[in-house]
Amino acid sequence: MDVLNQLYPSNEQMGRLKSSPDSCEIHLLNLFKFREKAEYVDGRKTDLTGREAYDLYGHPMLKVLEKYGAEVVFYSEVTGLIVGQVEDLWDSFVIVRYPSRQALIDMTSSDEFKVLSVRREAGLAGQLNIETKAP
Template sequence: MHVANAVMPRPEQAQLFFAGADSGPMVMINLLKFKDKAEYPDGSDAGLSGKDAYLRYGAAVQKCLEMVGGRAVFSGDVTGIILGDVEELWDMVALAWYPGPQAMLQMVGLPEYQGIEVHRFAGLAGQLNIRTAPGLMAL
C-alpha cells in the first residue's frame, strides 16, 4: 500500500469526492502531519511550531463547521501504533462530522473559513482525509 500525505486534493480527487453518489452524513478522519516550524507567507510567527499554527486553525474551524451543520467530534495526538507498519506516524488525528459532502464544500467556500486557512497552510506538512459513513455508535 502506498501512502502519500497532501495539503490539497488533486482536482480529480475533489471532483469524484463531491460528485459521488454518497451524499449522506459522514465523519471525516483527518490524519495530520505538521511542519517543524510554522511557515506564514509574510514571515510572521517564525518561532511558532507547525502544530501550534494548525491548532489556531483547529480552534477557529469549529465555528465554520457549526455554520454548515457540522461539528468537531474528536482530536488527539498520535502516541503509538500497535498493528501494521508505516514509515512515519502522523502527529494528530481529528474527526469532524458533516451532514454530507456538500456541507464540507460549502464550508471551504465561507469567507470565515478562507480567513483562517492561512494557519492550516502554515502548520500542515500534509494529511490524509478519509470519509466514513457513521456506523452503529452515536456521535
C-alpha cells in the same frame, strides 16, 4: 502502499466529492502531520511551531464547522502504532461529522475557511482525509 500527505484534494478527489454532494451524513478522519516550525506562504517570520500555527486555525474553525452543521466528534494525539508499519506516524487526528458532502464543500469554499487556512498551511506538513459513513 504509497502514502502522500497533502494539504488539499487533487482535482480527481474533488471531482469525486462533487459527484454526489448531497450524500448522507459523512465523517472525515483527518490525520495530521505538523511542520517542526511554522512556514507562512507570505514569508513572514515566526517563532511558532507547526502545531501552534495549526491551533490558531483549528480553534476558530470550531465555530465555522458549527455554521455548516458539522462538529468535531473526537480529537486525539497519535501515540504509537499497534499493528502494521509505516515510515512515519501522523501527529494527531480528528474525526469531524458533516451532514453531507455539500456541507463540506460549502465550508471549504467559504471566506472564513480561506482566511483561516493561512494558519493551517503554515502549520501542516500534510494530512490525509479519509471519508467514512455508517452502513
